[in-house]
Each structure stands twice: as C-alpha cells, then as structure tokens.
Amino acid sequence: MKISRKTFGILSNGKKVYLYTLKAGDLSLSLSSYGAVWTSLIVPSGKGPAADILLGYSGFASYTGNKPYLGATIGRFGNRIGNACFTLDGRAYTLYQNDGQHSLHGGRRGFDKRCWKTECYEEKDGVFVRFELESPDGEEGYPGNLKAAVSYGLAKSNEIIVNYEASSDAPTPVNLTNHSYFNLSGEGSGDILSHEVVLYASSRVEVDKNLIPTGKLVPVENTPFDFRTRKSIQKDYMAAGGGYDHCFVLDGEKGALRPCAEVFEPGSGRVMRVFATQPGVQFYTGNFLDGIAGKAGSVYNKHAGFCLETQHFPDTPNRPEFPPAVFGPGKDYHEKAVFAFDW
Numbered sequence: 001m002k003i004s005r006k007t008f009g010i011l012s013n014g015k016k017v018y019l020y021t022l023k024a025g026d027l028s029l030s031l032s033s034y035g036a037v038w039t040s041l042i043v044p045s046g047k048g049p050a051a052d053i054l055l056g057y058s059g060f061a062s063y064t065g066n067k068p069y070l071g072a073t074i075g076r077f078g079n080r081i082g083n084a085c086f087t088l089d090g091r092a093y094t095l096y097q098n099d100g101q102h103s104l105h106g107g108r109r110g111f112d113k114r115c116w117k118t119e120c121y122e123e124k125d126g127v128f129v130r131f132e133l134e135s136p137d138g139e140e141g142y143p144g145n146l147k148a149a150v151s152y153g154l155a156k157s158n159e160i161i162v163n164y165e166a167s168s169d170a171p172t173p174v175n176l177t178n179h180s181y182f183n184l185s186g187e188g189s190g191d192i193l194s195h196e197v198v199l200y201a202s203s204r205v206e207v208d209k210n211l212i213p214t215g216k217l218v219p220v221e222n223t224p225f226d227f228r229t230r231k232s233i234q235k236d237y238m239a240a241g242g243g244y245d246h247c248f249v250l251d252g253e254k255g256a257l258r259p260c261a262e263v264f265e266p267g268s269g270r271v272m273r274v275f276a277t278q279p280g281v282q283f284y285t286g287n288f289l290d291g292i293a294g295k296a297g298s299v300y301n302k303h304a305g306f307c308l309e310t311q312h313f314p315d316t317p318n319r320p321e322f323p324p325a326v327f328g329p330g331k332d333y334h335e336k337a338v339f340a341f342d343w
C-alpha cells in the first residue's frame with residue numbers, strides 16, 4: 001500500500017492544489033484537493049491491459065471549469081432543489097438558480113469548486129485521504145455553519161471506501177455524494193450502452209420534465225426502469241427517454257450498508273459493485289455530455305460514462321414525505337458507500 005502526493009496546480013489566489021495517489025491491492029486511485037475530485041482509477045482486466053475507468057481531464061486547469069462535475073464531491077445538497085428554495089422551521093431560504101429556475105448540486109459555487117483541507121492516513125487494510133471543509137452560515141443560501149468531511153480510501157480488497165460526515169450548528173439540508181463517471185471499458189473508449197446493470201431498487205422517484213420530483217415513488221416493475229435482473233443499458237434506454245437520469249429507491253433498510261448496484265462490462269470482464277447506506281442512488285447515463293475535451297485527446301459525448309450517485313432523494317427539502325435530510329444540533333450526518341471492483 002502506498003500514498004503519494006504531488007502538486008496538481010495553483011489557483012489564481014496562489015493556493016496550491018494537490019493530487020494524491022492511493023495504491024492498494026491491484027488498484028490505483030488519484031484524487032485532487034480541489035473539489036475532492038476522483039481524477040483517475042486504474043483497474044486491471046482479465047482480458048487485456050489495465051485501464052483508467054474514470055472520465056476526467058488532462059490537467060488541473062480544466063477541473064476549475066468542470067461543468068459536468070466529472071469525479072467531483074457534491075454538496076451541500078446534491079441533485080435538484082425545485083425552484084431553488086425551501087422552507088425550514090417556518091423560514092424561507094432562497095438558493096442560486098443554476099439549473100433553469102432550480103438549484104443543482106450545491107448552487108453557484110458548490111463543494112465541487114472548493115479547496116478542501118486534506119490529511120492522509122493508513123489503516124491495517126487500506127490507505128485513505130480525508131477531505132474537510134467549512135461552509136459558513138448563509139453560504140449559497142443555506143443556514144448553519146457546516147463542517148463537512150469526506151474520506152475516500154482504497155482497501156487491499158480492491159474496494160473504494162467512502163465515508164461522508166457533516167455537522168452543523170443549526171438545522172440544514174445535507175446531501176453529499178460523489179459524481180464520478182465510469183466507463184468500465186476505459187475512459188474515452190466510446191459509450192457505456194453495452195454495460196449490463198443491476199439496481200437493487202423496486203421503485204424510483206418520479207420526476208417531471210425538468211427532473212423535479214412529483215412526490216411519488218413509483219414501482220419499476222414492467223417499466224424501462226426495472227434493473228432488478230441484469231440487463232444492458234442499451235435495452236430500454238430509449239423507452240426511458242433516451243437515457244437514465246433518475247433517482248432509484250434502494251431496497252432494504254436505509255442506514256444499513258446494503259447492495260445498491262452492480263455493473264458488468266462484457267469486453268473487459270470488469271465488474272463494479274456499489275453498496276450504500278443512503279435511501280437512493282441517482283443513475284445517470286451521461287445524457288448531457290457533449291464534446292467534453294477529456295484525458296489525453298479523449299472526447300466525451302453523450303453516454304461516454306455513467307454515474308451512480310448514492311444520495312438522499314432530490315428535492316427532499318420540499319418533500320416532507322421523503323426520508324428527511326435535515327441535520328444539525330444533536331443530529332450529525334453520516335453516510336457510507338463502497339465501490340468494489342473485480343475483473
């Protein structure tokens with residue numbers, strides 16, 4: 001096991017950004033202190049050479065204008081908040097509208113655009129980087145001074161271990177997630193439509209045409225959203241509206257680390273299994289990717305990668321019927337996810 005650090009870039013305010021590389025088992029994961037971004041993940045294959053399976057950019061500069069949130073850590077509240085406002089304890093809060101009239105992924109300057117404090121540590125079975133930041137009361141319109149910490153670790157067992165934590169001095173919505181785009185045949189190798197997927201979800205969050213929840217959780221049975229038995233993304237994605245960008249309701253007890261998804265890529269034999277404590281997972285098939293200049297000449301177009309963003313349901317601050325996502329004094333936020341690889 002090994003952790004190394006190098007300078008990744010320098011921000012206009014003179015602040016140094018570091019790139020960490022964790023090696024454990026057969027994997028190598030690189031992460032940046034800017035945006036707590038996963039920049040690369042090298043995974044072997046039983047059928048060919050190892051490959052970097054994460055979409056990303058060639059150099060640091062592009063990460064400061066990372067519109068699709070490639071690899072980024074998202075906060076204070078991941079996914080959409082309808083009409084960029086919510087009411088909490090009788091008070092109305094207004095957020096920045098960065099997705100039409102709605103708020104997406106933390107607003108104008110979410111956690112993906114922040115420099116995180118970092119600390120590396122080693123445990124018996126893995127190597128970790130812990131990222132921390134403080135988000136002051138009123139930042140991006142949210143109440144409460146929030147302390148957020150995310151630790152990303154690589155275990156000898158070829159797993160990425162993710163621990164999300166936050167505490168606040170006043171009640172506030174929190175929904176942290178990671179927005180990595182995977183292509184299990186290697187970034188830049190075309191689209192992900194032939195990947196085969198299982199989602200451990202019997203229902204999904206119904207959304208309107210702007211991807212804002214209607215409040216209903218609808219069964220996936222007999223719909224293009226049924227991934228309870230393995231099928232290719234290709235099979236029903238047109239019937240689903242030309243791709244997936246939906247929050248699935250994970251089966252099993254929320255709060256317990258339980259199966260979330262499994263993705264298999266037939267060409268390389270690579271498999272990724274995801275486990276999560278959160279109530280849901282946003283399965284996004286890169287529908288909005290359009291000519292993104294990626295790593296070493298790669299160009300990412302529609303469906304060049306997929307995301308599995310483990311999270312609370314979108315628009316929870318406006319949906320009392322959803323599992324609550326308000327944390328604060330006496331109620332810290334703790335969630336966990338695991339991404340396990342095989343080939």
Ligand code: GLA
Pocket residue numbers: 067068069079104211245282284288307309
């Ligand atoms: C999320 C959303 C998508 C899109 C991407 C970023 O996954 O659900 O609709 O906005 O982020 O491009």
